[in-house]
Amino acid sequence: MPEIDGCDAFRVAMPRGRRPESVLVRLTGADGAVGWGEAPVPGRAADAVWADVAERLGPALLGLAWDRPEDVSAAAELGGPAAAAAIDTACWDLWCRGRGLPLAHALGGTRTSIVTGARISPEPLLDTVVGRVNRAVGAGHTRVTLDVRPGWDIEPVRAIREAYPALALVADAGHSYTSSPAHLAALEGLDGYGAVALQRPFAIGDLAAHALLQQRVRAAVAPAVTDLETLDAAIELGAGRALDLRAGPLGGLTAARSAHDRAYAAGWDVWCTGEGAFGVGQAAAVALAALPGMTLPSEVTDPAGGPVFVSPPVRSSGGVVGVPLTQPGLGHEVDEERIERLATRRLRIGA
Template identity: 65%
Template sequence: MPRIEGFEAYRMTMPHGRRPESILVRVCDQDGAIGWGEVAGSDACWADIEGRVGPALLGLDWELPEEVVGVGGLGDHAAASAIDIACWDLWSRRQGTPLSHALGGTRTSIVAGARLDVEPMLDVLLTRVNRLVSAGYARVTVAVRPGWDIEPVRAVRQAFPALALQADAGEAYTEEPAHLDALEALDAYGLIAIERPFAGGELDAHARLQRVVDTAVCLDPADLDTVDTAIAMGAGRMLGLRIARLGGLTAARGAHDRALASGWDTWCGGAAGFGIGQAAAVALAGLPGCDVPSDVSETPAQTAVVSPPVRASGGVVAVPLTQPGLGHDVDERLVARLSRQTLRIPA
């Protein structure tokens, strides 16, 4: 049974004076096995890890990684997510199995998607989409907002008629008539999903939209209760699984399992970071229900602390299966060099 004997957290800074972007955590058990996790950094998350989560973990006994968040009382999603990833990494290393297999993954590679922020110039948008398509990305998600939705989607669809295209509305719409008219009009462009059209808690609005469009409405759930309610209400047909938003791999796998059992599609999102978060996203995307290309952003070479770095080749990312855990070595010297703050328990 693992017992956490050492805990470290690193507040990471991108080069060139940019603000901290990620918090990395490292857990060590009584036998010297280690595990790494990552979450997007914030002052609140760092304070929670320093004042509550780190001390609560020290000496914690657990048998399965699914138990850690509950046993340790780690309610905060951001801090819990980093710890949950690290404990899954540690546990799968102890078991001598790749993390993807430990989660139930069956794939040797995943098809990669990419997303673009709002781009108000159509020629620039089409150029950026063309670069992604030329690089082999099988799905492209374009951001839309009220007043800038039908025009960019129409332009991309006309230029790339066979592209798997998704529109991310960023929770920017309401049920006012003009907004609903625009969302319903998007149904004519063969999208694989309209993502996050309304605020996350407005499941009734999502359900009403799903009843009038053929395109799948894609939700970005923050907890499993929301997943269960959304499925029961028919508030969509697709889930985007963002590990940090759900609170870790345990919850993300639970959301995946519920979606798979209900016939909903899923994909996994890996936010930009230092490589550990992306590696966890690749492991999750290896699950059998993640049939939609997953977003796995690439880490700049100078900040990738994992080796080999997480990279797409021809729009495909290999699931590392030759070594246990995340399947990547962590450059601890680079972690120390890029760290702005370090926490060690015990010191």
């Protein structure tokens, strides 16, 4: 039975004025093994995540009896999903390292490599959008996700489709549409250009609107899923046919694996998106993306050219990223010295 002797937390901001910030968790076992987890913390959410780890989740882990990472779920529920995800991931990493197991295999992954996709942010000039897609395709990515909004949707999708007729294209609406006739017509228009998925078209929890849209389009609708109950309801109501699997909103790898299993069994398309800027979240996403139900390319790599905090970096080559199967746990070593140097807050609980 593993024992956790210590929990260290680091609130880390990206250097040189960059915005991304994360709370990183390092768990230390009685045998000296360590496990890492990452919680991206946009804006004011950082204080809440820090309090969850420092005041509730971290102390609850010390002396907790557990045989497998799934046994930590009850303790993880003491905090919000972001903090719980960091703790859960660190437990999986620690458990796997103590047993010499690659995380991907421990989760049930069957892939040795991951085909990657890329995200394209909105740009006022269509030529700029197409140019960014061209760079993504040139780097080997076989799917792109385009952020769309009412009034900025049909034209960029049309421009991309004309330039790349066979490219897998996901339109991410960021919850910005309603079920009004005009908005539904726009979403149906996107479907006419062969989008493989319409992601997050409506407000979180509005499954009726998602179900209505799914009845009217060929593309798979991908509602935002923040818990397993919502996923079960969406499957039952026919409120989608695709899942963007993210460990953070679901509270960790344990819940994310369950979400994958349920979506896969229902015949949904699934892809994985990594979260965080410090490599730990991306490394965990690679392990998730190795699961057998991933039918679309996943967004799991670190930004090219950015600072590197894990070794080897989580980078793709020709649109493919290898699953680390020769090293235990996440399969990447964290640059602890650099993390500690950049930390704006640090905390140690236990030994």
